[in-house]
Amino acid sequence: MSEVTAGIRPGSRAHLVGLARDYGVYVALGLLVVVNLAITPNFLSVDNLRTQAVQVVPVLVVALGMALVIGTKGVDLSVGSVMALATAMLPMYLGYGPVVAVVICLAVGAAAGLLNGSLVAFIGVQPIVATLALLVGGRGLALVISGGQLREVRNPEIRELGAGSAFGVPYTVLVAVVLVVLVSLLVSRTTFGRQLVAVGGNPRAAEFAGLPVKRVLLGVYVLCAVLAAIAGVLATARLTASDPSRLGELIELSAITAVVVGGTPLSGGRVRVLGTVAGAVLMQLITATLIKNDVPASVAQMAQALIIVAAVLVQRERNAS
Amino acid sequence: MSTSQQTRSGALAGLVQRHGALGVLVLLLVVGGLAFDTFLTAYNLGNLAVQASFLAVIALGMTMVIVSGGIDLSVGSVYALSGVLAAYSARWGPIAALLVPLAVAAAIGLVQGLLVGRAKLAPFIVTLGGLLFARGLLQFLTAEGSETYLVPRESAFLQLGQGSVLGVGVPVLIVVLLYAVGGIVLQRTRFGMRLFAIGGGEDAANLMGLPVTSTKVGVYVLSATLAGLAGTMNAAQLGSGVTVIGVGLELNAIAAVVIGGTLLAGGMGSVSGTLAGVALLFVIQDLINQVGGFNSNLQAVVSGAVLITVVVLQTLLSRARR
Numbered sequence: 205m206s207e208v209t210a211g212i213r214p215g216s217r218a219h220l221v222g223l224a225r226d227y228g229v230y231v232a233l234g235l236l237v238v239v240n241l242a243i244t245p246n247f248l249s250v251d252n253l254r255t256q257a258v259q260v261v262p263v264l265v266v267a268l269g270m271a272l273v274i275g276t277k278g279v280d281l282s283v284g285s286v287m288a289l290a291t292a293m294l295p296m297y298l299g300y301g302p303v304v305a306v307v308i309c310l311a312v313g314a315a316a317g318l319l320n321g322s323l324v325a326f327i328g329v330q331p332i333v334a335t336l337a338l339l340v341g342g343r344g345l346a347l348v349i350s351g352g353q354l355r356e357v358r359n360p361e362i363r364e365l366g367a368g369s370a371f372g373v374p375y376t377v378l379v380a381v382v383l384v385v386l387v388s389l390l391v392s393r394t395t396f397g398r399q400l401v402a403v404g405g406n407p408r409a410a411e412f413a414g415l416p417v418k419r420v421l422l423g424v425y426v427l428c429a430v431l432a433a434i435a436g437v438l439a440t441a442r443l444t445a446s447d448p449s450r451l452g453e454l455i456e457l458s459a460i461t462a463v464v465v466g467g468t469p470l471s472g473g474r475v476r477v478l479g480t481v482a483g484a485v486l487m488q489l490i491t492a493t494l495i496k497n498d499v500p501a502s503v504a505q506m507a508q509a510l511i512i513v514a515a516v517l518v519q520r521e522r523n524a525s
Numbered sequence: 526m527s528t529s530q531q532t533r534s535g536a537l538a539g540l541v542q543r544h545g546a547l548g549v550l551v552l553l554l555v556v557g558g559l560a561f562d563t564f565l566t567a568y569n570l571g572n573l574a575v576q577a578s579f580l581a582v583i584a585l586g587m588t589m590v591i592v593s594g595g596i597d598l599s600v601g602s603v604y605a606l607s608g609v610l611a612a613y614s615a616r617w618g619p620i621a622a623l624l625v626p627l628a629v630a631a632a633i634g635l636v637q638g639l640l641v642g643r644a645k646l647a648p649f650i651v652t653l654g655g656l657l658f659a660r661g662l663l664q665f666l667t668a669e670g671s672e673t674y675l676v677p678r679e680s681a682f683l684q685l686g687q688g689s690v691l692g693v694g695v696p697v698l699i700v701v702l703l704y705a706v707g708g709i710v711l712q713r714t715r716f717g718m719r720l721f722a723i724g725g726g727e728d729a730a731n732l733m734g735l736p737v738t739s740t741k742v743g744v745y746v747l748s749a750t751l752a753g754l755a756g757t758m759n760a761a762q763l764g765s766g767v768t769v770i771g772v773g774l775e776l777n778a779i780a781a782v783v784i785g786g787t788l789l790a791g792g793m794g795s796v797s798g799t800l801a802g803v804a805l806l807f808v809i810q811d812l813i814n815q816v817g818g819f820n821s822n823l824q825a826v827v828s829g830a831v832l833i834t835v836v837v838l839q840t841l842l843s844r845a846r847r
Contacts, residue, residue, distance in 0.1 A: 279649070323837070327837050327840050327841070329837065333783060333789050333832075333836050334833075336780070337830075339776065340829040341829015343825060344825025345822075345829075347822035347825075348823055460650070470647050500664070500665060502661045502669055504661075505664065506658050506662060508657055508661075509655070510658070512654045513646070513650070516647065517646065
């Protein structure tokens with residue numbers, strides 16, 4: 205990294221740095237897999253791969269939405285609280301059947317996103333503060349709704365969603381894969397996706413070009429919150445319990461890390477969906493590798509901090525050149 | 526609308542923006558005093574002031590950072606880390622218990638400041654890294670949170686948190702002193718003027734030849750050191766280094782600063798407003814407690830609602846001023 209940050213850069217080095225930003229996450233992921241094959245026993249066992257995949261799902265789903273928001277030069281700090289709201293609502297409406305309950309959870313997520321989005325798009329509040337309010341208030345509301353208690357989820361369909369699998373792939377992972385494909389298509393193939401990137405690149409220019417900037421912003425925050433609500437439902441299904449006081453705590457940090465490490469710049473105007481997936485998997489594998497090799501969780505956390513800063517340093521070089 | 530009317534409504538909007546928190550605070554104090562016998566007592570207010578003092582110290586540094594157009598998300602973790610370091614170092618005497626955490630906090634602030642000021646990284650992401658790193662270091666030092674260090678019972682260090690002079694708690698006195706100095710630094714010194722200039726427009730500050738980099742480094746060192754001091758005071762009050770505190774504290778600090786009329790975009794703000802903002806948060810919390818029967822989680826809901834209301838009002842007000 206020190207080479208990269210050196211003062212004068214010939215064109216070729218700037219090019220290399222650009223490559224490092226765009227493909228570094230895949231290289232790092234590949235290296236990590238090779239290292240793991242060498243040092244971690246049973247790394248390639250089906251059980252381990254399945255465990256890693258299942259564990260990464262909530263962060264990954266939240267990070268997909270976060271990538272969209274960051275693409276518009278925003279950020280959504282409220283995702284963890286939206287997960288808490290979803291998990292608080294789920295057991296209350298399971299009496300009407302699992303489909304109704306899940307739809308209500310997603311509707312609550314959409315409402316949270318509408319609040320965030322309206323504050324950002326119509327009032328012009330900075331995204332950090334707008335979503336901060338819901339981060340503070342949302343979890344409180346979830347605890348008020350649920351009475352602050354952990355509740356077991358006994359519904360067989362929800363339990364099956366969390367524990368079952370098709371062709372050896374857990375349902376939660378399948379849901380995540382479908383969402384990745386959908387978001388990827390949204391960004392690359394739809395008008396909304398193009399508008400989103402344009403708004404993030406230069407909101408004024410987008411406005412002058414006649415794009416519906418406010419509607420796009422609103423839509424992005426709603427999508428992000430709905431994805432967070434889905435993550436909340438999936439995590440609840442896997443835990444077979446609704447725990448609004450802990451679920452999704454600090455997940456906004458993991459999600460932002462995954463997005464940034466995956467090569468989406470914080471300055472907006474670009475969304476890398478596959479990079480985000482790789483970023484989430486990379487961070488999950490780093491933590492898992494360190495812990496499986498008896499490195500304390502605290503050191504793993506410090507390593508995560510250094511990786512975040514390193515990832516942003518690489519991006520800065522690209523922007524400067 | 527005539528020009529004079531416009532200026533008048535603009536001035537009014539500015540006044541509400543700057544002193545709105547103080548107005549609401551006074552209103553709540555009066556209402557609370559009339560409604561609850563136990564509210565406006567020296568005992569209750571003194572308790573409240575000591576409880577609020579830790580957030581107040583952190584929010585002072587946050588005000589300066591936000592005025593410069595930045596943000597510091599690491600303060601909650603630095604606060605907790607410093608508390609643990611203070612309790613650990615108390616075995617070497619009160620001076621060590623004070624200086625070790627402050628030095629470590631300042632070092633964290635220095636690294637963050639260099640990354641923001643010199644490497645020009647986004648403050649939000651740098652201090653996010655700082656948040657994780659400081660929390661990780663804390664866990665590492667306490668054997669993954671399983672070990673709690675106690676301050677020796679007879680240590681003079683405890684006075685920093687538990688002592689009182691003429692019936693006023695030492696933490697409260699520290700806050701008064703720091704805010705007096707902080708107000709002078711922000712409004713009357715070159716450093717303070719530079720913070721406003723950088724927050725108002727960094728390119729312009731650069732073109733004017735202001736030392737932007739060193740000012741930014743300075744403000745992040747200041748913010749981290751104040752967070753360290755708050756953690757140290759907290760360890761002195763509790764008599765131990767508690768590992769689980771400070772999670773989400775940065776959000777309360779930002780909320781207090783924003784409620785106090787400091788613009789999150791930078792370039793405008795005051796430390797007196799922040800003090801009113803901190804007091805407002807704690808008075809609201811206490812009033813909810815006084816009402817009783819309410820779930821404590823409701824406090825978070827109310828804080829969030831207050832924050833939204835204030836931010837929306839502020840944005841509309843600053844539009845009206847233009």
